[in-house]
Amino acid sequence: MIYINYYNEIKEVLVKNETYKKVKDYSKNKSDLNSYYEVGRLIVEAQGGEKRAKYGNGLIKEYSEKLTKELGKGYNVTNLKRMRQFYLLFQKGATVGHLFENLTWSHYRLLLSLKNITEIQYYINISKQQNLSVRELRERIKSKEYERIGYKEELEEPKINTLIKNPIIIKTNKEIKDVNEYMLHQLILENIDDFLKELGLGFTYVGNEVKIKIGNRYNYIDFLLFNVNYNCYVVIELKVTEMKAEYIGQVMKYINYVNKNIKKHFHNAIVGVVICNKENKFIMEYCTDHRIFTTTYELEESDIY
Numbered sequence: 001m002i003y004i005n006y007y008n009e010i011k012e013v014l015v016k017n018e019t020y021k022k023v024k025d026y027s028k029n030k031s032d033l034n035s036y037y038e039v040g041r042l043i044v045e046a047q048g049g050e051k052r053a054k055y056g057n058g059l060i061k062e063y064s065e066k067l068t069k070e071l072g073k074g075y076n077v078t079n080l081k082r083m084r085q086f087y088l089l090f091q092k093g094a095t096v097g098h099l100f101e102n103l104t105w106s107h108y109r110l111l112l113s114l115k116n117i118t119e120i121q122y123y124i125n126i127s128k129q130q131n132l133s134v135r136e137l138r139e140r141i142k143s144k145e146y147e148r149i150g151y152k153e154e155l156e157e158p159k160i161n162t163l164i165k166n167p168i169i170i171k172t173n174k175e176i177k178d179v180n181e182y183m184l185h186q187l188i189l190e191n192i193d194d195f196l197k198e199l200g201l202g203f204t205y206v207g208n209e210v211k212i213k214i215g216n217r218y219n220y221i222d223f224l225l226f227n228v229n230y231n232c233y234v235v236i237e238l239k240v241t242e243m244k245a246e247y248i249g250q251v252m253k254y255i256n257y258v259n260k261n262i263k264k265h266f267h268n269a270i271v272g273v274v275i276c277n278k279e280n281k282f283i284m285e286y287c288t289d290h291r292i293f294t295t296t297y298e299l300e301e302s303d304i305y
Helices: 002-023 025-046 057-071 077-090 105-111 117-130 134-142 145-149 181-190 192-199 245-261 281-285
Strands: 168-172 203-214 217-227 232-238 271-276 292-301
Touching: 002 025, 002 057, 025 057, 025 077, 025 105, 057 077, 077 105, 105 117, 105 134, 117 134, 117 145, 134 145, 168 181, 168 192, 181 192, 181 203, 181 217, 181 232, 192 203, 203 245, 217 245, 232 245, 245 271, 245 292
Parallel strands: 168 292, 232 271, 271 292
Antiparallel strands: 203 217, 217 232
């Protein structure tokens, strides 16, 4: 009898959701998520609680067959498992109302394929902050952005250097085996929006090959950016070799120039980034200037050309 009661409750939740979506189309996404969360809860209870839930796939199969027969498509075994997982994953987290802001069930289906809760939380946050579509979220996950950014949930006040990915993915329209600094520069310019997004949140473009005069010689900053979230200028230097000690001195020189001639008193400290072909942790270990750090790049042939 308990089994039948749980099934009827699940069916009632889903029928109400389908009806609600037809009447109030503008808020159907929130209705979907609330309903699927509730269905997940009912499935867990029907299976005897959280500890036993993952072993009750036979019950889910029976529910799926009945729901498909009575309500139609959309309630296969995989979807019901996702609803169960959805409830189990977030039952101890944020309030349901806050959890369901901006994202759709399609977003969460992608996220539920991941195993690491911290990774899931990272993609939830980034999706909300940048209003990512499902396609954009899929691309971020496919590119292993979480792994490249070294995200740590426990960082209370993350610094700009903790949010830049490693490696940076630079798009190209064809396979390139050997690249020089000029070519790398041009590839970035051709896809500047993608490059800024790869760096992280809040990066805006100021200029490239920015001409500066130090003494009697002219120098060129590869890219000068500004991060609106951290209110600071960012000097980018491109290198197609392994990280070398002299690159630190070069970037430090550019930082000092920008600090003296461009930065305003209300801006925060300037940051320097060396994007190179290969890291050298020994060099960075003895770099005492905490304004400077490094990351690497990888060329990736774009599928949009």
